[in-house]
Amino acid sequence: MLRIIIDGPRDPHYNMAIDEAIMGLRPYVKYDTLRIYMWSPSGVSIGRSQDALRAVKIEEIKRLGFKLVRRPTGGGALLHPENDEITYSVVLSLDNQLAKIPVDESASSIAKGIIDALQIIGSSAKVKDFGDKEKHDLCYLRRGSSDVILGGKKISGSAQVRNDKALLQHGTLLLRFEPEVWLRVINAPGYDHEMLRSRIAGLYEFMDVKIEKIIDSLVKGFSKELGDETFIGSLTPEEVQLSLELYQKKYSNDLWNLKGSLEQF
Template sequence: MITTWRWLAPLDGPGAFHMAADVAIAEAIRAGQALPTLRFYRWAPPCVTLGKFQPAEGNVQLDACTDLGYDVVRRPTGGRAILHDHEVTFSIIIAEADLPGAGSNIMESYRALGRALVDGLRRLDLPAELVDRNASARAADPPSVMAAGNPACFAAKARCDLMVNEKKLIGSAQLRKDGVIVQQNSLPLTIDFPRWDDVFYRSDWEQVMRAGAIGLHECAGRAIPYGDVVAALRAGFESALDISFDDGALSAEEEQRARELIPDYAVLTTGTIAAPTPSNF
């Protein structure tokens, strides 16, 4: 039976607002006040996000971020750091009971949502696959990938990754709390590998990233417009999860709650945290 989700069209805005908005939506869903939600957003200005338990010290060069005009924020989800700039970013917020196959653990919900991501990417003629990697497979990774000092999501192999040609294409991090799933996803259109050297503490950063990560345009062999990627992913969710979307917007209550939560996620801001605006693409 087809179920209905809420679709939130892309917004441009600061990272701290986006992190807080995902949590505000999760609270609304938990209270029975919102439908399962798929939302897309872009970063204004570019931003480094840290995993929920990841310290900025020793991982991110805050002075360099200030000089570049980048914000730094903490995600409500786990995982490692990501530099967000030329990418398609989206979050899925849904009650566990509303996601068929989600089960009772994070890996099962990764797989359930991963099927929708694979469906969407294949609509762009990309040979995407969801790769499950057991402990022995991960132990065989090079030390540069497995090292505890490796701060970034795209240079680290997880138990369940969205891969194209053996390289990581989408970085995902998830939170499950009080019956609600929040999964945040980063799909780079292009990766400015030298810039990662600038913002993270690591001397061989560009080499490590090139070995394990890839941008959408590179693996497609062509530039794909942002709007086409968003449309393909939307169709992938509809098909793989047997859902339909109602076009919506953040409620006034969700937006107000997000504003209240911003201090919980802001680490470094380079200017006033402005209200988000509809993306122009």
Template sequence: MRYIISENTDAYFNLASEEYLLKHTDEDIFYLWRNDNAIIVGTNQNTLSEINVEYVKEKEIKVVRRLTGGGAVYHDLGNINYTFIENSKKSFNDFRGFCEPITKALNELGVNAEFSGRNDMTIDGKKFSGTAQCKYKNRVMHHGTLLFSSKKSDISGALKPRDIKFTGKSVKSVASRITNISEHLESPMDVLEFRDRIMRSVAGGLDNITVFDAIEEEKIKKLREDKYSTWEWNYGQSPKFSMTKEGRFTGGTVEVTLDVQKGCIENIRIYGDFFGTVNIHELEEKLIGVKHQEQNVLDALKEVTLADYMVNVQNEELAGLLF
């Protein structure tokens, strides 16, 4: 088995590195890595229904889609992520088997950690890790979070979506009581010492730890640029969904209902008690086919005189209702 520790804290790079290791290597792997502030959404999720858009913008939190299913999770530098990639030694559904080396390492530190439910690890009933898996050919990738000293306020703030009505086939995250591992240690340590203790337990020491070589770095960086840092992957891959949102502005109440498919506005209806001199359906038609991204919507609205359709409603106010 190859044992890897990444010092790179860029979420785009680290998610790309997982795909590279899964699809372009053939050895068994155990990998530890950290992300600076990021929300990692499951492959089947609607990104916008999982995040607090304003909070994400304000805190400059990256949003990245992963290869595995399950719910959205928040990463910061107080969280260690682990990844196992194995050549079908275990059943695809054997979450417990993959988690056992982690709970064992924590037990060695005096932490009462155990596998719980379908795919979680807990301490005294409180969740510190959510795990997920996927399969590529004969290789299974299992990964999970290890909340060590994460900021709980950021976790709740970033993952709390705004009051929007969403419908669709995406998988929703489930809120759980969480805890940090650092609160349960017999002796204090920092997050990097904790990371090394986990690696030492799983690998049997630190003498055979590797890093990415120059060729691997370049291939991962290309995958980062071509896929993991793109809007198309992180937002445009969301399943088809519908949403409804209402706002009250100087020009009146506005309610927007829209359908989004493959990241673009497929249908949109605008209702309200606003006034205008041109039929609102003309504006709706101009927005169909526009990429469901705030800047793209604002660019489309710049091509029209919004006051013709909605007196005293600003471009930014209408665009804000679409997200």
């Protein structure tokens, strides 16, 4: 069974706290979870093992009023622009077949939910290794098995983590890509605006579609890939409590966001 949470724009620190809370409490609920959400204010997230001081421009992030947050998943740095990106998180039980196969295979299988959603709204995309083998600090330049390519450009990528409780996959769907802003907050040596624009795009570059239609299509697309039995739900009281604790003690703490410590608190 798949619980679907259609969330609104949230604080970047709280977004990551919610996803970790859902993952941590997965053994105590009877369903997997798909959460669809956005960001307010804009966030810059870095992968679990990234060096924040090398990957991003911290003072510029602050100057623009954005928030930096370290994800529990891996991958590189991303700008999550307010109003111009939709993020999904998928939390699966370790009993789910997708948690029993290699990460690359399960990540691409989950990302097919994006492909199905785009087909519903009338666009043809594919999942394909697309980026460079080099581990760029900017995530969308990295090669991944779950890269979603539309019109020869990457519009979605994802990162996955597993522990002894569950599988968590984060993924994004860019709606509008503004490389000038990305390069102001993320380090991408050797790349200028035009180079990024030739490789990365937002959905709005290809079509004019309302956000409610996109979200509805994402629900249908991921439901097709993750399970026939679905329901629209919300966080449990226990998930709310744990997410608040994680927000206050971990994801709002510079020791975590800058240094990657405080995993246990």
